[in-house]
Amino acid sequence: MISIIVAIAENGVIGDKNALLWNIKEDMRRFRTTTTGHPVVMGRKTYESIGRPLPKRTNVVITRSNAEFEGCLVAHSLEEAVAMFPADEEVFIIGGAQIYSQAMAIADRLYLTVVHRDYEGDTSFPEIDYSEWQELSREEFERGEEYDGAFTFLDLARKG
Numbered sequence: 001m002i003s004i005i006v007a008i009a010e011n012g013v014i015g016d017k018n019a020l021l022w023n024i025k026e027d028m029r030r031f032r033t034t035t036t037g038h039p040v041v042m043g044r045k046t047y048e049s050i051g052r053p054l055p056k057r058t059n060v061v062i063t064r065s066n067a068e069f070e071g072c073l074v075a076h077s078l079e080e081a082v083a084m085f086p087a088d089e090e091v092f093i094i095g096g097a098q099i100y101s102q103a104m105a106i107a108d109r110l111y112l113t114v115v116h117r118d119y120e121g122d123t124s125f126p127e128i129d130y131s132e133w134q135e136l137s138r139e140e141f142e143r144g145e146e147y148d149g150a151f152t153f154l155d156l157a158r159k160g
């Protein structure tokens, strides 16, 4: 199973200058608990933005170059990354925009954190056609422990 996990501003923005635009503890915690124990697949820029392999997860970095990344497997396409794991393993696509755009066609699940504010940034998630997705669960927050704004955890499964 292929799952995308992403935090998106109301206007679709997911990052700026190779960094996240918000710091929401609840979202970080959800990311960690949801992905721990599963493979995580990311683009080279997202890997550089994180700066290290995520612990307790098999990390796969996608690049067109011959670069190596300590503690990570390397793939030269999304297809190659996904083919490293058995079909019954939940593989998490963790960004960024380039990799999400390619993964939307093959994703079975979307774990969204929708941040209910517009942000200015240079990187956006592709348009989601919600008619193709069925809601599995929704958890709404008026504000976070430390983040002064509303956000929603929304889990979706591809219809059919």
Ligand SMILES: NC(=O)c1ccc[n+]([C@@H]2O[C@H](COP(=O)([O-])OP(=O)(O)OC[C@H]3O[C@@H](n4cnc5c(N)ncnc54)[C@H](OP(=O)(O)O)[C@@H]3O)[C@@H](O)[C@H]2O)c1
Binding pocket: 005, 006, 007, 008, 014, 015, 016, 017, 018, 019, 020, 042, 043, 044, 045, 046, 047, 049, 062, 063, 064, 065, 075, 076, 077, 078, 094, 095, 096, 097, 098, 099, 100, 102, 123
């Ligand atoms: N809000 C969120 O949940 C979230 C999550 C993740 C990331 N982000 C943000 O997203 C931004 C980064 O996204 P991005 O779109 O700029 O970069 P990205 O998708 O992380 O990485 C792009 C790189 O991946 C490699 N790549 C892409 N498609 C490929 C293919 N088909 N075959 C082989 N290699 C391929 C290339 O690496 P090479 O150049 O090495 O060939 C490309 O430069 C940052 O701002 C980050 O903070 C946000």
